[in-house]
Amino acid sequence: MNEISEETITINTENGVEILQNDFVLALTGYKPNFTFLEKIGVEFSKDEKKIPSYNEETMETNIKGVYLAGVICGGMETHKWFIENSRIHAKMIVQNILRS
Ligand SMILES: Cc1cc2nc3c(=O)[nH]c(=O)nc-3n(C[C@H](O)[C@H](O)[C@H](O)COP(=O)(O)OP(=O)(O)OC[C@H]3O[C@@H](n4cnc5c(N)ncnc54)[C@H](O)[C@@H]3O)c2cc1C
Structure with a gap:
C-alpha cells in the first residue's frame, strides 16, 4: 500500500498503481514487541x-x-x-x- 487518504487507498498491483475507493480502512498489520x-x-x-x-x-x-x-x-x-x-x-x-x- 502506498497511501491512505480519507476516501481512497493507493496500492501497487501487478498492473501498476491502482486507486480504490474506501469507506474506512482496517490496518491489520500485526505488530512486534519491543525487545x-x-x-x-x-x-x-x-x-x-x-x-x-x-x-x-x-x-x-x-x-x-x-x-x-x-x-x-x-x-x-x-x-x-x-x-x-x-x-x-x-x-x-x-x-x-x-x-x-
Ligand atoms: C487489533 C487488536 C485487537 C485486540 N483485541 C483484544 C481483545 O478484544 N481482548 C483482549 O483481551 N486482547 C486483545 N488484544 C490484545 C491486547 O491488546 C494485548 O494483549 C494487550 O494490549 C497487551 O498489553 P501489554 O501491556 O502486555 O502490551 P502493550 O499493550 O503492547 O504495551 C506495551 C507498552 O510498552 C511500551 N514500550 C515498549 N518498549 C518500551 C520501552 N523501551 N520503554 C518504555 N515503554 C516501552 C509500548 O509503547 C506499549 O505502550 C488485541 C490486540 C490487537 C493488536
Whole structure:
C-alpha cells in the first residue's frame, strides 16, 4: 500500500498503481514487541524465530533477578498468545512473588 487518504487507498498491483475507493480502512498489520530494552539489560530469549523470553512461569521473574514480565511480551513473537483476559493474572503473580521475597 502506498497511501491512505480519507476516501481512497493507493496500492501497487501487478498492473501498476491502482486507486480504490474506501469507506474506512482496517490496518491489520500485526505488530512486534519491543525487545531491545530487555535484551540490553540481559533478559534471555529463545534463539529461534519465536523469541520466547526466559522467565519463571510461576513467578514471572526473568533470568535477571527482580525483572518481571507481564502481558504480551511473555509470548515473544507469538503475540496471539497473551491477551488482556488471560494476562491480567501476571500482575497478581508478580506482586505475590515480590511480597514473598
Ligand atoms: C487489533 C487488536 C485487537 C485486540 N483485541 C483484544 C481483545 O478484544 N481482548 C483482549 O483481551 N486482547 C486483545 N488484544 C490484545 C491486547 O491488546 C494485548 O494483549 C494487550 O494490549 C497487551 O498489553 P501489554 O501491556 O502486555 O502490551 P502493550 O499493550 O503492547 O504495551 C506495551 C507498552 O510498552 C511500551 N514500550 C515498549 N518498549 C518500551 C520501552 N523501551 N520503554 C518504555 N515503554 C516501552 C509500548 O509503547 C506499549 O505502550 C488485541 C490486540 C490487537 C493488536
